[in-house]
Amino acid sequence: MxxxxxxxxxxxxxxxxxxxxxxxxxxxxxxxxxxxxxxxxxxxxxxxxxxxxxxxxxxxxxxxxxxxxxxxxxxxxxxxxxxxxxxxxxxxxxxxxxxxxxxxxxxxxxxxxTPAYPLTVASEEELVGMLHPGEDGLILEEDLHRGTFLPSVWKQLPEPREFVRQLKLKAGLPAGYWSEKMRVSRYTTESFP
Structure with missing residues (x-):
């Protein structure tokens, strides 16, 4: 890991x-x-x-x-x-x-x-509280559903709750969805120019 x-x-x-x-x-x-x-x-x-x-x-x-x-x-x-x-x-x-x-x-x-590392979260509320806007890239996965947002997406979605909900939609899940089976990983990027 x-x-x-x-x-x-x-x-x-x-x-x-x-x-x-x-x-x-x-x-x-x-x-x-x-x-x-x-x-x-x-x-x-x-x-x-x-x-x-x-x-x-x-x-x-x-x-x-x-x-x-x-x-x-x-x-x-x-x-x-x-x-x-x-x-x-x-x-x-x-x-x-x-x-x-x-x-x-x-x-x-x-x-x-950077290599992604898993986050242990029990709820969307807990995940939202752990995020570092502008820094974190996020991967959400469950079964065949998978989506990621690069840290640059924070420019369009600066509010953490909306960032997570839009990522769920991108992964093909409902915006309000949460499950114990959902896997969440975090990474950062070195972006340029």
Missing amino acids: SSPDTDPPPLCDKDRKTLLSLAEQSIRYGLQHHHPLPVDSAAYPPPLQEPRASFVTLLLQGQLRGCIGHLEATQATVLDVVANAYSAAFEDPRFAALCAAELPQLEIHISLL
């Missing part, structure tokens, strides 16, 4: 810029080749070779244009970001595939997740 004490250290500015550049390159490459940019993770600094889960969020004129990611670290950070950038641009089911004309105005945001 992970805890905040074992979270990876933040990336240096150079590594952050590398990831942002690779995300953009993967989207440009995807426009022509219809798959993510091929990357050899061994060619990058050790922090980018470490397995990290990531989300890539695309904004166009301040509006969401795509957001795809992973909750668990399954591959090198650099590979995860390149794959998620491509998927956010071309495979987010909420949006049509990105077109070349949108590239000049596209904003790319990367969130690197």
Whole structure:
């Protein structure tokens, strides 16, 4: 089980810029080749070779244009970001595939997740009281229902009770639902630019 004490250290500015550049390159490459940019993770600094889960969020004129990611670290950070950038641009089911004309105005945001750790909570009230608005990412799971909100979602949903209720809806559960079987995990992110 992970805890905040074992979270990876933040990336240096150079590594952050590398990831942002690779995300953009993967989207440009995807426009022509219809798959993510091929990357050899061994060619990058050790922090980018470490397995990290990531989300890539695309904004166009301040509006969401795509957001795809992973909750668990399954591959090198650099590979995860390149794959998620491509998927956010071309495979987010909420949006049509990105077109070349949108590239000049596209904003790319990367969130690197710390490992999620379970919270023991007996009620929605208890969960709401434990949350750190603006800091916590949250995962709710029960049976086949699963949803997450990145910490950046606090900008749209700053009130903890509404944050939790909207996350339940995203997971396909009723807003007022609570069950002893529900699993809740918390994580934080390193987000940039």
